[in-house]
Amino acid sequence: MRAELKESTIDLIYADPPYNLSGKALTLVNNKTGGPFYKMNEKWDTWSYEDYLEFTDEWISEAWKLLKRSGSLYISCAYHNIAEVMFSAKKAGFVTKNILTWYKTNAMPNLTRRTFTHSTEYVCWLVKGNNWKFNYVALKEINPQRTKEGKPRQVRDFLDFVEMPIVQGRLRLKDRNGRASHPTQKPEKLIELILTASSNVGDLVLDPFFGSGTTGIVASRLGRKWIGIEIDRKYVRVASERIFGSREYQYA
Numbered sequence: 001m002r003a004e005l006k007e008s009t010i011d012l013i014y015a016d017p018p019y020n021l022s023g024k025a026l027t028l029v030n031n032k033t034g035g036p037f038y039k040m041n042e043k044w045d046t047w048s049y050e051d052y053l054e055f056t057d058e059w060i061s062e063a064w065k066l067l068k069r070s071g072s073l074y075i076s077c078a079y080h081n082i083a084e085v086m087f088s089a090k091k092a093g094f095v096t097k098n099i100l101t102w103y104k105t106n107a108m109p110n111l112t113r114r115t116f117t118h119s120t121e122y123v124c125w126l127v128k129g130n131n132w133k134f135n136y137v138a139l140k141e142i143n144p145q146r147t148k149e150g151k152p153r154q155v156r157d158f159l160d161f162v163e164m165p166i167v168q169g170r171l172r173l174k175d176r177n178g179r180a181s182h183p184t185q186k187p188e189k190l191i192e193l194i195l196t197a198s199s200n201v202g203d204l205v206l207d208p209f210f211g212s213g214t215t216g217i218v219a220s221r222l223g224r225k226w227i228g229i230e231i232d233r234k235y236v237r238v239a240s241e242r243i244f245g246s247r248e249y250q251y252a
């Protein structure tokens with residue numbers, strides 16, 4: 001990240017890093033499918049535990065350097081990696097402001113029947129200094145909490161708990177064969193909430209794990225400048241088509 005970007009230039013970083021949960025087969029009792037069931041199986045998401053700790057430390061300390069003093073870092077994570085992410089963030093010097101819980105209203109059914117059904121992910125909101133941005137007035141307009149009359153309630157009623165479905169149906173990007181173009185496309189509404197809360201029009205937003213380009217789409221719509229970093233050319237193409245409507249893009 002540091003080779004291309006200058007220190008203390010970014011207003012907001014939204015990061016949706018690998019969760020390190022791929023390749024972990026789930027053998028179901030009475031499984032009749034003839035093989036193990038993989039929740040997710042992506043090369044970029046498969047690490048040894050030590051390597052994952054090192055990787056998490058590295059990118060979070062880079063994020064610290066790139067952010068302005070008023071900057072915020074929002075990190076998507078799940079129960080698999082929240083401990084590692086929070087530990088690295090604290091080591092780097094970040095202070096936690098909130099941990100948003102995203103309740104996935106259409107979460108996967110509980111196949112094993114050996115745990116409570118997993119239906120939540122988190123977004124950790126971390127700040128670098130005391131001048132973090134929190135746009136109370138703009139958030140009031142999109143506050144899902146409404147009065148009996150349907151008007152937006154005060155932001156003090158805007159909970160650190162958001163309910164929204166996983167991206168499915170016509171909102172899900174698909175390839176020519178009708179398969180999902182990216183395995184972990186995040187809801188635009190979730191990114192809209194983050195960008196509205198902690199950045200202003202004209203601010204520079206960085207997404208170091210760009211995937212299908214959700215942050216780019218939302219940032220453009222909200223009048224923010226943005227930079228996306230993505231390691232996989234396939235997904236660079238997906239994001240480029242989504243944002244610019246063409247396959248035209250250049251590699252650095």
Ligand SMILES: C[S@@+](CC[C@H](N)C(=O)[O-])C[C@H]1O[C@@H](n2cnc3c(N)ncnc32)[C@H](O)[C@@H]1O
Nearest residue numbers: 016044184185186209211212213214230231232
């Ligand atoms: C969880 S996904 C992000 C999905 C994205 N938020 C979206 O809505 O489409 C993580 C992405 O990070 C990419 N990635 C993994 N390691 C990376 C690295 N070291 N540098 C840049 N991108 C990386 C993966 O290829 C994957 O597309």
